[in-house]
Amino acid sequence: MPTVTFLNKQGRVAVDCQEGETLLQAGLRQGVPLPYGCGAGVCSTCVARARPGTVETDWADAPGAQNLKHDKGECLLCQSLVTDDCEILVPGKIDLAQTLAETPAHHRARLHDVALVAPDVATFQVSLEGQSDYTAGQYFLVRLEGMQGYRPYSMTDFQREAQTLNFVIKRIPNGKFSEEIFSNDVSEAKVDVFGPMGLATFDPSDPNEARDLVCLVGGSGIAGIMSVLDRAVSVNHFESHRLFMVFGVRRREDFFFLDELKRIKESAPDNVSIHLAVSEEEGSEELDAYRDFPLHQGFVHEVAERLGDGMFENRLAFLGGPPAMLTGSLALLLGAGLPVTDIRYDRFG
Template sequence: MLESNPRPGPFSDDLSASPEMPEPARDTRLIEVQSKSGSTGFACEPGETILHAGLRQGVTLPYECATGTCGSCRAKVGSGEVAVDWDEAPGHSRVKRERGEILMCQTRPLTDCVVRVPANVSVGFPRHALPQHFGGRLDVIRRLTPDVIHFELSLSQPISFDAGQFVLLRVAGLEGMRAYSMVSYGRNVRTLQLVVKRKPGGGFGNWLFEEAREGLFIDVFGPLGRATFHPDEDHNLLMIAGGSGVAGMMSILERATQEDYFRSHRGYVFFGVRKLVDCFYLEEFSRYVRAAHGNLEVTIALSDEDCGETCHAQYPEVQLAFGMVHEVCARAMEGRYDNVMSYIAGPPPMVDGALRTLIVGARATPDRIRYDKFG
């Protein structure tokens, strides 16, 4: 059942206005989550999804993409009535809707509800800031390649996030929200830098390329994601990315550079694109390599073009290799996995290939792999 209840975080031309949830109203709903670890309760504001309400209050509900694509936030309604925001969300293929199963990221309660979650659920994020709703204004739109755009959002209030996290974006007129990792890194900042690679049928990408203009407003929720970098963990870093999945890797590189992390640690970046003309952020890669005391290697993997060169002509700090990015990584990293934490982001087939490389070839354990798979 769908309804036209307005969503949280309305925009105004004044970005100093509070973007947080409205004051508790009479139709605030109480959610009880029954999980493997017991029962937890929280309030859900009008127009808010169950997943967003729980996460912003520190409840560790399961999720991965938080946009209706992956199906990781599956739950079953034990009692109460709910409405589905995006009925065609791809993740619905993984739930049995006739048995009352839902995607929490797409479901709003119409009454107080009890939901059952097949996972351990607790309260408190030990590493990450609690996600919140923000108003965002589109301030910069810069095309990097024919199908890649870098864009920047000014937020209604400061945000802190960990390197590797993402936010959800909603544009009026488009179904659902989209997840994009920050390219930048910062604490208490009011600007987010993000990147989008256009793909067939991509609603937000098409909007950004064809209709978006500076000054428009976007609903923002975050930060989210657990594929994060923390210097105190004291690992060498391996990053494997495809397309706009490189965003989170740029954020990790930015924080590592700010912390002078590569003075005492090694870093390896493998970025997969089809052809050399499809590559972007080359100037930034070069800057990170130059600041890394010889301890950072960046390799562009060209899947559809063998240019015959081992280094980029204009940016010699950046290496080039022919092949799928996970295959290039496997060849280059043989015997070099000591004390490595691996980060993977990109299209699902690329992520699956990189996971196989690390688990089968490098014998990496799950606690040493962090990834985002955005479909």
């Protein structure tokens, strides 16, 4: 088994790397506080350097690899595999003497119960051979056995000692995993999963997070937000704190999870404000209510801007959705004065 040594000016730490395991997974699994975002080749947060020729990439065309300087040995830790011992230079600010308090792990698992919940969205479950804790808002990396590359999926609820994880997936044309789920009607499949991962989390027991929330979400980006809201409801968070949420899709038939959102609304009707938005329907800004929720025309950040005057101050914000929605919502919240430390999201796309 190869030994990977992560090093910088602050020190060095050596870990084992299992066959087929990425350098990021090897490091995180053994408590190395490596920087990462998506864990799946998109965000480029995990850029590091290897001696040229000592690592192989699992996905050369990864979106996050576009700006890499290969002549300097730059690589994405989340897409790098090794077969021999190697040294990896990580950013100097990382304190390699620190060890992660909670470490992700590999799990063998079974994917099952795929269910279409909207024309281009399905839910599915993954049952672990063991169990895992996770923090609300976190995700697991999932890989169909025999298929190259992991995909990140956020859990849609909050559990301790979870044995079955609940996910949502959007249909992506030509996406291998997505096509498999939607086209072949997978009733049972072996999968490898790795997690939990992700920093866009919510812990209401933390005094700094006992606050009003704002959630701006588009399409399947609602997954991790549902976990945050499930956690909040589980501790009656909205009895004493407010929620302002806009959930947007293209057309009203694309909505899903509305029963779940209704339960959240009913848990504290006076403090929970949930609005729906559709971006591709003609009409005035204010449309007829849909499934008991107020319905608006426009993109999520546009609707939030129209409705949210004074609603964002001092709130903790959670975002989920495609890149344009994230950027628009981020601009809105920054303009409203929220510090970046109070705005949480994963950039998966």
